[in-house]
Amino acid sequence: QNPTWQTEIRPYGTAAIAEAAEWIGRGQPVAIATETVYGLAGDATSDSAVARIYAAKGRPSFNPLIVHLPSAEAAAEIADFPPAARLLAKAFWPGPLTMVLPLLPGAKIAPIVTAGLPTVAIRVPAHPAMQALLAEVGRPLAAPSANASGSISPTTAQHVLASLDGRIPMVIDSGPTRQGIESTIVAIDTDGGARLLRPGPITPDQIAAVTGNAVCAAGSGKIEAPGQLASHYAPSRPIRLDAVDRRDGEWLIGFGPVAGDATLSDRGDLVEAAARLFAALHEADLSGRAGIAVAPIPADGLGLAINDRLRRAAAPKS
Ligand code: TXA
Ligand code: MG
Structure with missing residues (x-):
């Protein structure tokens, strides 16, 4: 272009x-x-x-x-x-x-x-x-x-x-x-049920507390939010998740006890980690290293959305 x-x-x-x-x-x-x-x-x-x-x-x-x-x-x-x-x-x-x-x-x-x-x-x-x-x-x-x-x-x-x-x-x-x-994306059905199409800052628990109904996971298979294709959020280098140490040639993004070349939050704070996530991926992409490794992030609360974005970033390019 x-x-x-x-x-x-x-x-x-x-x-x-x-x-x-x-x-x-x-x-x-x-x-x-x-x-x-x-x-x-x-x-x-x-x-x-x-x-x-x-x-x-x-x-x-x-x-x-x-x-x-x-x-x-x-x-x-x-x-x-x-x-x-x-x-x-x-x-x-x-x-x-x-x-x-x-x-x-x-x-x-x-x-x-x-x-x-x-x-x-x-x-x-x-x-x-x-x-x-x-x-x-x-x-x-x-x-x-x-x-x-x-x-x-x-x-x-x-x-x-x-x-x-x-x-x-x-x-x-x-x-x-x-x-x-x-943002969190939910589809609201005519019967009032909420389906999570994209996890984000507002968690399923927060939504359920307001509607009084559990939030369903998005139907598998069918592409309901087409932007949710697996490799949507992709840096140009291969990404390894749940890394507890740095392998040769990698840029390590740390969290909590795992110290890296950069950290999402040394205090293990998920709000701070979400705010820094994309900047950290940009920085890792620009580092010139052959690969990117990311420390484990707990899968609760805002951690759901962070892990969702990390899995997409790590997915093979389609
Ligand atoms: O935080 C955000 O939501 C940001 C800021 C700029 O508002 N916007 C954002 O937009 O992330 P975008 O276009 O990157 O993601 C929109 C998502 C896509 O996955 C798209 O497929 C989905 O929303 N979407 C839009 N309309 C839809 C619909 N009618 N049914 C299902 N999914 C829909
Ligand atoms: Mg987008």
């Missing part, structure tokens, strides 16, 4: 938000932080604007995008909210929860956003930068993670540039993201 843009990196503020809204009004996507990862935001009501998001990412077009809205009230104009979804919205929005819900007939969402599905993925983000952009644009924003398809999600403006420099007009820099891992 030839570079089309001199990608501008602008500090977050009123002027940057106004400029970003202008680009979006002209159908061009802009990278901006949410509390999870940086997103590549475009007008979700315009097929051509959304097509430019897919093009910048080089993403296969069967993969639907998350629609970001300023409030649960705005979301109710686009999707049908069964009672369980209303409870979850009240408990976790604004925040890192995405719900897959039936798309309302007549909702002004470009068909390309949902890739033709009768459902739509919706999230009300908490980050002030994304909220400011939503207010300025006054339309729903489709925003996948702001990285080229197949590479690691960006948690800093520098990660965005490393992947999309020359392919988008601007990045708004508001520093590293707080959560560092993409």
